[in-house]
Amino acid sequence: MPTPLATPDANAASPLAPAPARCAHCSEPVPAPEPGAGLQFCCTGCRTVYSALLENNLTAYYEQARELAPATQQSRSKTRGSDYAHLDDPGLQELHSLDKGDHKEIELYLEGLHCAACVWLVERLPQLNSGVHSARLSFADGRLTLGWFPDRVALSQLAQILDSLGYPPHPAGLGRNREQQQRVDRTLLLRIGVAGAVFGNVMLFSFALYSGAAQGMSRETLQFFRWASCLLAVPTVLWTALPFFRGAYLALRTKTAHMDLPISIGIAAALVSGSISTLRGHGEIYFDTITMLVFLLLLGRWLGARQQRIATAATDLMLALAPSTCRLLSGDTSRQVPTASVERGALIELLAGDRIGVDGEVVAGQSTIDESWLTGESRLLHVTVGSKVSAGTVNLSERLVVSATRTGKDTRLADIVRQVERASSERPPIVLFADRMSGYFTLFVLSLAAFTVWLWGFETGVPHAVALLIVTCPCALGLATPMAASVALGRAARRGILVKGMRFIELLAKPGLIVFDKTGTLTLGQQTLVDFDASAEIAALVRAAERGSAHPIARVLERDLPLSTALPVTDFVETPGGGVAARVRGRTVRVGNAAFVGCDVGRAAARSASLLERGLSPIYVSVDGELAACAGIGDGVRPEAQKTLATLRGLGYRFAILSGDNQAIVDQLVAHLGVDFEVAKGGQSPEDKLRFVEQARSAGVVLMVGDGVNDAAALAAASVGVAVHGGAEASMAAADVFTTETGLGPIVDLALGARRTLRTIRLNLALSLAYNSTAAALSVLGLITPLLAAILMPLSSLTVLLNSLRAHTFDSPRPSTKP
Amino acid sequence: MSILFILVPLAMLLTASAVGAFAWSVQRGQLDDLTTPALRILEQETPARKTSDRA
Secondary structure, eight states: OOOOOOOTTTTTTOTTSOOOOBOTTTOOBOSSOOTTOSSOOSSHHHHHHHHHHHHTTOTHHHHHHHHHOSSSOOOOOOOOOOOOGGGGOHHHHHHHEEEETTEEEEEEEESOOOSHHHHHHHTTHHHHOTTEEEEEEETTTTEEEEEEOTTTOOHHHHHHHHHHTTOOEEEOOOOHHHHHHHHHHHHHHHHHHHHHHHHHHHHHHHHHHHHHHHHOOOHHHHHHHHHHHHHHHHHHHHHHTHHHHHHHHHHHHHTOOOTHHHHHHHHHHHHHHHHHHHHHTOSOOOHHHHHHHHHHHHHHHHHHHHHHHHHHHHHHHHHHTSOOEEEEEETTEEEEEEGGGOOTTOEEEEOTTOBOOSEEEEEEOOEEEEOHHHHOOOSOEEEOTTOEEOTTOEEOSSOEEEEEEEOGGGSHHHHHHHHHHHHHHTSOOOOOHHHHHHHHHHHHHHHHHHHHHHHHHHHHHHHHHHHHHHHTSOHHHHHHHHHHHHHHHHHHHHTTEEESOTHHHHHHHSOOEEEEEIIIIIEEEEEEEEEOOSOHHHHHHHHHHHTTOOSHHHHHHHHHSOOOOOOOEEEEEEETTTEEEEEETTEEEEEESTTTSOSOOGGGHHHHHHHHHTTOEEEEEEETTEEEEEEEEEEEEOTTHHHHHHHHHHTTOEEEEEOSSOHHHHHHHHHHHTOOOSEEEOSOOHHHHHHHHHHHHTTSOEEEEEOSGGGHHHHHHSSEEEEOTTOOHHHHHHOSEEESSOSSHHHHHHHHHHHHHHHHHHHHHHHHHHHHHHHHHHHHTTOOOHHHHHHHHHHHHHHHHHHHHHOOSSOSOOOOOOO | OTTHHHHHHHHHHHHHHHHHHHHHHHHTTTTSOSSHHHHHTTOOOOHHHHHHHHO
């Protein structure tokens, strides 16, 4: 039986540790406080940021941060330490920057923005460097518009300043796409403005007409107001309602149901009959109702588009972080070049922590490679001269020199990206519930109109039928979905769940099959100390011995073993591919593989076999030549996984697991989680995953949850693809939903929130249908008056609006997923 | 009631100028970002500048 897995944050929970010193920049506990120093820093990155701010008299940032965002912690400095030389490349500047006469302008995505104080700090950039013309930050999408004088300062220098402040910059495409998007946005906004102004004024004229009708008004005055309304409303409605007419035309041409169709019929009926009434000098004009309708519908559409844009911008930011550059080695020096320009046979230098941009072969150095994003294999890979490495994997420990064998479009990574494109283009389109309904609705209203004409005869029947078409124009119906969905998605975004479109809400609300990737989804996706079988005293010795090493295993041990007082270490020796040896408090401590620790490990054979079976790497510890411990290091199960799955099961979901890891590890995980999985397969290639999802989709809704490049194609093919925090860029681009919060909690939020949102949408639809049927019944009976229509219409829209705002969609407290 | 024949066109003129101003601000991109200006107004004039004046 597997032993209970230790939680990875063992050090945070240690009650015996003294209150740790806090970092002066990010307020995180300082792991090794310097005795006697006034200000403590958790890392050199934070120290650099602090001194940069101090030098430029900008320490007021900390006051701003405390005042503006007392609850949010400064994120630990993300400084990348790159020289950003690639930004000075004339080709790149040609592509990404605008020439503004004396200065140039570029848009940069910034990482690490977290509160209003960041806006303050970044916009003080002209104060930090006289070569900066202007700095304007758009906080919502993390975009900085930076104007600079190329003759006074190089862009790379400014990038280095931003980086040293903890906001690594990345050039954002200033391409045609964005300009076009901007033009569309602005036109929509302008339509709303015009529609609003016209609606307000026409409403005033209508008040005059209604009260005139009640109190007696001269024919000329009445006719004057009719003409004023007509002249104001007809041209503006024709322009502002253009998107609906266009949608209706498309729906007719493709013979699909769409909400724009009944809306357009209503608008057109009102415009024609209103104009005829104006010309004839009597009859109803309906211009007040129709202008309001257009205004509200446009507003709903804009709100929906805005939510979608925020999610897309967040994805763009993630994509800008892709490893677009790498270090090209020529002779003894290396310089950063765009990855796209690397040719076959070029030598690439990789430092610890670098993402690899090309497929290649190691020609110098040995190191550990993390391939989990590309293959889903959680075990670390040791590479040495002659080993092959793939684009998209991460070099963890030592410097490597790699000779590029395949670059750009030929890499395995590019292959997968092509599969993503194919999978997403073959996905069946989603038809919304409201659109399906609008088809029946249109048919029903048109036959009712015909019935009215038949009932009353042509003379009186036609005005009644026109009134029917107008009052049943589904204003509230058209608002029902976008309103409820955009309010819900806005709230979800504030909770770190970004949904790239309201149409996914409906699919998310249906219980279906959830397909999990294993690594990084059900598990933490990074190496942690999962199992340690010795006393706190041994742990303290191991921790002390490992402090001097940069090897990933050593970093894991130091991070995950309980905090203890610093012990003096002497005679520290590190053997690559072996382990570390040191004298701690007079005792000889050796930590490493079986051959290295220098004692009989036979005693631990059963234990190491069980560790290996669980997919963990055994690490041996000997103290004074005696075997003292055997630690298991590997990819730990997320602490909340079990609870989350139980909650989802309660909601009616079924589960499947597809992993790139081997079958034994998958079986162990399933046994540990204790939940039924319909399918639990190991050794799955990206192609296998894609095939499985495409097949499962024919049987119902398939939710794919993953994080790696190897999941990307499956994410794109699934009904809804959910990428979890910290995943690979390709998977985020392919997914329909992604979370900025770690862990599985957001999945439960998503399922519950989508259900509540769908309930709100259904209630909205029911409410607006109730209004519409009342109005329809009244107009068939010839009882509807323009005044009644003018009251009923806004009332129904207002009900829908209030209902959408009232609904607790993503705000209610999450059921605890902590064990 | 004949005053209406002056007042209504006048009101229309005012509306048109308001719509014109709105169109101008939209075209200039003033309404592209609706989040950051709300944060910017919270900033105080920097106390740091005062210290540098004294120095």
